Amino acid sequence: MRGVLGAFRELDAAVSAIEALKKGKLGAIHVFTPTPRHELEHVLDPGPSPVRKYTLIGGLCGVTFGYWIAIWTSDYWPLVVGGKPIASWVPYTIFGFEVMVLIGALSTVAGLFINARIPRLTMMVGYDPRFSHGDYGIWVECPPDKARTAEDLLREHGAVEVRLER
Amino acid sequence: MSTEQEASPIPGTAANGVKRREFLKVLGVGTAATTMLGCASEKVEKLIPYLVSPDQTVPGVSTYYATTCRECSVACGLIAETRDGRTIKLEGNPDHPVNRGALCARGQASLQGLYNPDRYRGPMVRRNGQLQSLTWDEALQIFAQKLGETRSRGAASAVFINQHESGSFPGFLDAWLAGFGMPAHLSYDAGADHAAIAANRQSYGVAWPRLDFRAARLVVSIGADFLDGWGAMVPQQLDFADARADHERAPRLIYVGPRRSLTGLNADQWIDCRPGSEMSIVRMLGGQLTSQQASQATGVAATVLDGFAREFAATKPSMVLAGGGGADGLEVALAANALNQSQGNVGVTIKPNEGYLGFDRMASPAELRALAERMNSGGVSLLMVRGANPAFTLPKSAGFAAAMAKVPFKVSFSSYPDETSEMADLVLPDHHSLEQWGDAEPVRGTISLQQPTMDPVFDTRATSDVLIAAAKKDPGSAARYPMADYRSWLISRFPGGAAGLAAALPRGIASGSLGEPTTARPVPPVRAATPIEQSSGNMYLVVYSHPFIGDGRGANKPWLQEIPDPVTKICWQTVAEMNPVTAEKMGLANGDLVAVQTSAGSLTLPVLRYPGTQRDTVAIATGRGHTHAGRYAKAGFNPLEILPVAEDRAGGVAFVSTKASVSKAGGYAQIVTTEGSARQHGRGIGQAIAIADLRAGRPGEDPGASHVAEAPQQSGSEQGAGEPAEEMPGDAPHQFLPGLRSPVANDAQGEQGDPKSKDKGMYDPNHWSGMAKRRWAMTVDLARCTGCAACVSACYAENNIPTVGADWQTGKVLPDRTGFGANILRSREMAWIRIERYYEGGEDGGADFDARFVPMMCQHCGNAPCEPVCPVYATYHSPDGLNVQVYNRCVGTRYCSNNCPYKVRYFNWFGYGEPARPQYAFPEPLNWQLNPDVTVRGKGVMEKCTFCVQRIREAENRATAEKRVLKPDEFTTACAASCPSRAIVFGDAADENWTVTQLAKDARAYHVFEELNTFTAVVYLKKVNHPTPAAAGTA
Amino acid sequence: MATLSQPLPARDEPRRPNIATADIQLPAVRDYEQVDREIVGTLHPTVAWFIGLGIAVMFLLIGIAAWMYQIYSGLGVAGYNPPVMWGVYIISFVFWVGIGHAGTLISAILYLFRAGFRTTIYRCAEAMTVFAVMTAGLFPVLHLGRPWKFFWLIPYPNWRYIWPQFKSPLVWDVFAILTYLTVSSTFLYIGLIPDIAVLRDRENISPIRKRIFSVLSLGWRNTDREWRHFARAYLFLAAFSTPLVLSVHSVVSFDFAMALTPGWHTTIFPPYFVAGAIFSGIGMVFTIIIPLRKFFGLKHYVTINHLDAAAKLCLFTSLVVGCAYMTEWFVAWFSGNEFEQSFFANRIWGQWWWASAILYTCNMVLPLSLFSQRLRRNASWLFILSFTVNIGMWFERFVIVVPSLSHEFEPWQWTSYRPTWVDYAILAGSFGWFSMWFMLFIKQLPIIAIAEVKEIIRPKLRIQHAHGMTPAGEHFDFEPETPGEHD
16 A cells, blocks of 8 residues: 655645646546545545435335334234224334334444445554644655656645655 | 141132032032141242142142131131132032121131231240240140149139130130139120110120121111121121012111111111210100200200101011110110011011021120229139230220239230230240131031131141140140040031031031030120219210231231221221311311310311211221221221220120210321222213103113213202203213123224225134133122122232332331332332222212212223223233233233223232332231232233133133033132122123123113223123102102 | 634623524634634533433432432332322433423424524534433433333334334333434434544544544544435434424323323423424523533633524523413313313412423513513523423422323322432432533533534635625625625
8 A cells, every 4th residue: 555645734735736746647546634624625525425315215124124013013913002093003103113213323334434445453664743733734645656756746836744655 | 736637628610609410519528637737937949749649739839728717706618719729719518507708807706816927927925025935835834833823722713715706615715724623704895785785684685686788678777887897797697688679669868876887887777876876866766755855955956857757657567676886775776676676677677586606605895894904903813815905905094904904824825916915925836817727606506617727837836726735745634635635626516526527528518506505705894984064074975896916816917907987988097087067167178187085085186077977076996096907907097995994784885975076287298098088079980760661660860961061969869750861962862782792892803994805813703712702700799788898808819919008118118108018109009800899969068968889890892092092902802801911912001991981900019029118018927828820910010900811711711621611600710709799790781691691781780981992891780779768759 | 803812801792682492603713724723623522421420320329319219218208199190200211301492403303494693502402302301311211100011012023923012102202212312312413423533643642542533433534425425414413303302202192191180181292392492492401501601711612692692592482381281271171071170270270380480480470571672681580590490390390290280080089299319319310421521521522512613613715805794695606705794
């Protein structure tokens, strides 16, 4: 895993650097930022996150299971209480709903973990604690021959520090 | 073990609530010799107390013995259910001429006498001031030796006091005494109304005639509480209820007296005369007084008395009964009897020739008072007491206890410790009546047999056998007592001898007579009371006998302490009852302490505002406040401590003979009552209909109208058609049959349930069990119910219901509430069936109020609100219509109780069934009484009335075993079985042939809170009111 | 204009009437480093904190002792007085569940509504939610007659095929509460991950803490990819939590509404309970956040504007609740139902007048003071008010539970209710339990969402403007800003 890492103090510097790097087609770009900034999102502009699918599927499974457990157990051993129907679906909606929320939420989290590749045991090379502090980091994944160009680009856009990782 | 030989059970395992047919079955059957073994206290630890089980004793199957109840002098017939050698339940003997299958609360509680934890364990002798136990041989030695000494020193100075009873024992005892040259014994019953007895002898020639209420059109009770234990209570209640059930011909009951007792609350009219002024009422009825004169004497409005007199003159046949224990009791009773004679009631409504013999040859309290004086002067060298407790039941001012202390040697044959026996030098504890042989003669020509139903609980001996043994030791009388024991003596005199006895035992009765003809005893010079008006005080003091605890005999039985007094609903406590108006004037709220002072002493006790008290009267119940009668009897106070000794001409204690000065004592003691609100706020729980409306087929007091907010004003009953029905949203149309059945059926057949659900299991009427074809239901006829609470005690006995009111059951854990009844104060009583006593009218504290008694138990709703809220199916609906409670599934959320409109679910707040705990409700050997068919509920679970499901299943199983279907009315619940008013009927409402089905069709039928659409299985039949003619339709 | 290092003193905060909740700014927070420094700075335990924790634990122990005594002797040691079969425990259960609603409301609903004032208070509220629900969850168990059988309410496979009775509102509770607890704690943790990463990187004192933080941060690296999915997931969690919040207290209200007891059997309970819950929740938020912002010196994060905005929410919910009370009275009168009417008479003028008086004063009358902006922006008044709100809401539940049961259909069974020391001890214990967790939380994890604060403050730019403040806009441009009214 090799590439060039640039650390930026200012947001606009980082943004312009990214634009330049993208133009230069130097390789995959990863950005470290203490907080999500729309500016970065716009310049990187990734596709929609697939987490939504996990949520939908989880929710559907949940609602089905919720209704099923209530109705099946009632019918399995029919006991009349208060002259109510053995399996009364109206109140069982509560179980449908609650279990939907439960499974849906948990699968959303699963979606997050899977897509964001967490939990992970090791820090990726190039990460620096300052990126959770105040600085922005740009990590360009590129072969050594292109590394030089990337380095220059980063510097000229105002990187306070540029590191060559290999 | 001699006494236990050949105790003869009813062969076979008869049904609960044993029915005539079982007896017909067994009549001819000769009895097999049984030996009841092995449940003496040292053996009870065994799971099944038999190694080789004797004949007819199958583990887990009940054996039934016919015997006789000895709780009062009447001697009702009993069927004792015995399981594995322990008697667990008493029922009335259906064949018995006196109680005809019914049994009162005191009779039910006799079991707690048998298993009373405070009973004497064995013989005891007083050594250096302490009672110490010894062997029977030693004890008998001492006894025989004392008898010898007494004889040598003049046997005339010996006195034997026996708890009054009929039958052959009194004769046997007198013969025995005569053998030692001792005078005949004193047969003492503190509970009896000696004035009435004497008057009856004088007027009718019998001690107690049969009162045929059915023949009467008008009953005038002058303080005669024939429903609270005045005379032959159970038969009187049976007759009265029957009479009232026949609405058209039912007699009106007018109660005259300063305090409205249970009888008074069942009356249609109350004449609240001043204490001691009853005579003038009688004279007015007899025409010797004008209503104005009577009005002045009694303080009752002349108009009322006028109407009363006119009605009495116009109505025949009638019945005038006089009791009330006034100082002029005898005169009043005689005058009342004279009225009966002049009205031609004798032989019509009052039947001397069918009289009860239980009240013959009674020694009057005057005799015991005289005895006390003799003892004081040292005229008594040997005192023997059996059962009776004169030291407690005589007014303290009679000084019996003090005098008794002067007697050199005192022998007690009492089974329990009490104030008298605690002073004895020698205690030779008697068997309980359920442990020994005996007989009674309740009515002329009928022998009611008494046989041991189980092995003695403790090392006691039947007094009769002790007497024989003592006689054998005495050279003088040994010759006259060749027989081994009392039983063989009985057989020797029994018509037909051993065979005859054996044949008679299964039924428990035989024709013939064992006791010798008796005569009235001479009355010693009585100590007449000073005229009540001349005694000092601001209020009249009325001391009355507690309906359950009576003269104090019931005080050591937790059931009788815990079951609230049917009138005041007080338990575990003695209160001073005052009219609300008077209390208001004196600034007394419920529970304020007052000092009640008489010439004899003073008592400080809490006030209870009871509208049934005459305005110048303070009323106190006897029976509580024991000092030496065991752990349960300590509760309350004893009014006899402040009652000046005074007697009526017949020698009876004059309970109403003095005024008392009542003053606020300061301080407060919370009233221990189960009553929430005494008014039903027009909610139509206890409904009533005036007889006129019933005749005219009018709805009468309208349940719908009774739900509008301003309903409380209507005293309902008296007021004809009432206003038009107010339809409430969700009002259900009357749905008795098939409405009674429908909810369950609907669930099963899917009309309310889920039509598509394929497997309805046992709810399917076509299921092989056929359970869904039945609908267990109950009717309660409020026109019959007198509120006597016999059903409650029966339920306690049948269903192992714990009593929770003893002080140690909360003292340790509820620091803020201690003392007797602390749990009751938090309304934690467990009675599965309770009698709600509601007042109607008389908000102004006037005499014109009406009481309604509503037995309230689980209504087993078709659509039970308690069921759907239980998170764990601990309560659900059985296919045969029961609302089932599964104790060991219950986690104790108590949601079911919150959702129960009838509030008939009870929670186990403590481990009442855990011996290690202070709350333990069944201290050894009370736990021997527990019904093995019913669980003792654990801590933290909900419980409630089950419609005696154990009896239902037993009957069903029996039917299945005999390859037949259930016969209609084949069995019934414990409450219905014992009800002396026959107000409760239980059965299968889905089957036309059961009585309950027919009763539910009655025009008076209604459900409580019908508008809640709970489809209850309990149908109440409206009370029928017989308003005062003058005031009919108004009031 | 203050320097970047010095936070502005509170009195210098702009007094802008009726500031729109969406654009509440943090004028005194200048840059990312300051955020880290100041918030991470709050995490170092102090003596006062240890004392507070000690007191909390002491109360907890009292509660535990009382409960053990109750389990041993039986439920009778509590002041139950049949037919009042529910008492302090169920009241406290509803009370704590109610408290537990503000958190998710603020973090989820206000997130969806883009209400800016949530940013700095939501972490606190969310933690409060989780701990409050943890507390509430205890009560249904310890009010059981046989608490050791509580698991029978949970549908677990067993060979007898005995399942819970799904028609019972209590089983609905089990599902609602457990779901709510799971989801809200997940929500809390997810939001915490980036902040834990910050702590991991800032922690330089204790290697153990550093280790723990690195584990908890799940190796979070602040990459654009992580942030992207994070934002999505967060949005969906919020979307789930929003109806969940509303459903949970509705379900709790079913415990009462489904019964036919007068005073319980009414259809307005769900909205009424939800409003009440939020009301009490906000109250508790004030109780907690106002001292915290003082002691942790975070007044420039949780500004008076934030409190103002929250106070408006409090006022609104109080009005909703008040409206519900009046509806109840009206319906009782209008229904013509004798049971209902006599019950309400007894509740308001009868034996329970004092409880109702407390309730109406605390929940309807006092909150009206929030119409005054001066009081709304007075932290100490809000603090006092928050207490009366909490008391009022506890008594609201008391008035719902006890008087209804003590005055039902059956006059013969009309009773009263008096708790014993056991009830009080266990109630105190629940507060101990709650505060213990909260105490532990505030010194281990940031009570203000670092990443989100960074999100709304102005990023460092190459071109610095004369007057610095730029509202964090959707779009970033290099044009000079018109000066805000902040300074």
